[in-house]
Amino acid sequence: NAGVTQTPKFQVLKTGQSMTLQCAQDMNHEYMSWYRQDPGMGLRLIHYSVGAGITDQGEVPNGYNVSRSTTEDFPLRLLSAAPSQTSVYFCASSYSEWGVGYGYTFGSGTRLTVV
């Protein structure tokens, strides 16, 4: 049972490049979400999804795009990387009831540096 798998673990991008962070879960969870973690701060929600075909913005969505075509996968796209997007990114999946997530499982994170 793999849980939540995030790839890649490390990535260096040049300003203006685009890329996709991959996230896959094998627990049949409806709720999936992406967070970024910056030094000295808690996690901040970027985008989330309550089921296939349904996504919504979180606290810091600018510069990121998501889609959810299957229950298992929830990729995060950086459209045009900026140094301000240097961060550690976490994907999570969870059980949900009435759209509220609980019992979260996190991926191991992606450390992204934009130069």
Added chain:
Amino acid sequence: GIQVEQSPPDLILQEGANSTLRCNFSDSVNNLQWFHQNPWGQLINLFYIPSGTKQNGRLSATTVATERYSLLYISSSQTTDSGVYFCAETGVSGNKLVFGAGTILRVKS
């Protein structure tokens, strides 16, 4: 959106000591959760506790929703308890989890 305040920001304990971590919230408490991030960055969901008290081994959590705060108790601390503890809450949004800045715990042997 909801504001989440954690205290203390830093805590150093000798192995075997007990500790209490606190979270205060600016809005109604509906979906409170506690997380632990170990020194290698892995995040674990400890408790889902919108109200009342729960216990899991040496850890227990209490949420007083009417007063908008939650407490995490760690008893007989071990070096493996080191890391960062986060609380998070959605408030009235119901599905946008907002994290506090965390409490950094260091347990010394």
